[in-house]
Amino acid sequence: MQQQMMASGVSLGQIQQQLDTVANNMANVGTNGYKSRDAKFVDLLFQQIDNLNPADQDQTDTANRLTPNGIRSGSGVKVGDTSLDLSAGAIKETGNPLDLALTDAHQFFTVDGGGATAYTRDGAFNTQPDPGNANQLRLLTKSGAAVLDAGGRPMTIPAHYRDIRINQAGQINVTLNNGTTVNAGQLGIVTINRPQLLESSGNNQYALPNLATLGIGLNQVVQPAAGSVTQGSLENSNVDLTKEMADLINLQHNYQLNARSVTIGDQMAGLVNGLLR
DSSP: OOOHHHHHHHHHHHHHHHHHHHHHHHTHHHHHHHOOEEEEEOOEEEEOOSOOOOOGGGGGHHOOOOOOOSEEEEEOOOEEEEEOOOOOOOEEEEEOOTEEEEESEEEEEEEEOOSEEEEEEEOOEEEEEEEEEEEEEEOOOSSSOBBTTTTBBEEEEESSSSEEEOOOOOEEEEETTOOOOEEEEBOOEEEEEEGOEEEEEEEEEEEOOOOGTTTHHHHHEEEEOOOOOOEEEEEEOOHHHHHHHHHHHHHHHHHHHHHHHHHHHHHHHHHHHHOOO
């Protein structure tokens, strides 16, 4: 009885984790470039209980049996993996020259993640005056992180520009008020070869773990990309709201079933204790 209640209790905690994952996906259905996550369950250890001696069993009864003899007493389930879905979201046109979308599903913009390189699919960029140079503007994300160029340096563009053009490769050409066109650099765009290593770091950004502890080199995971930039557009979230709602309903039913199992187990234990008095 206690083992059954423990298995259901363990499962309740893990179902709550998947509920949190589904809730996070639904909360970001309107977030630019957001990639949904999907939690997968795996069984914990189970115990094989054989009530009969195999020598005493009727062979005619077990000849066509498809399942093992005895009973398997499980320990519940856990969330084994939370995979990142990199399928591309729909592209929407905005007309803003600083709104950029990547059409290659495995490419990311590089941004400053607080001293380390972070990666994002959200191309809703903006400019702010550079405190160190009045003739330059800093290119920033919506959260204020610096957008990096192909060399890993914060990107700046000339101030008082008339027009800005960003080609498919991420090359930025700025037309000044006097009609002169200058090259302002190239956006840092990379391909992530092992996207499941990416960890959410907030502000719609991803970071990589310490690859040295995994025995993996950075060049095995991150490689410079030619770019697949579409100017004046943004990528929508790839969250399928219909699927998330169906998953939410199923998880609620599973949660209720396991909670009911704990309640029934407690009631049966109470009956047993009453009989022993």
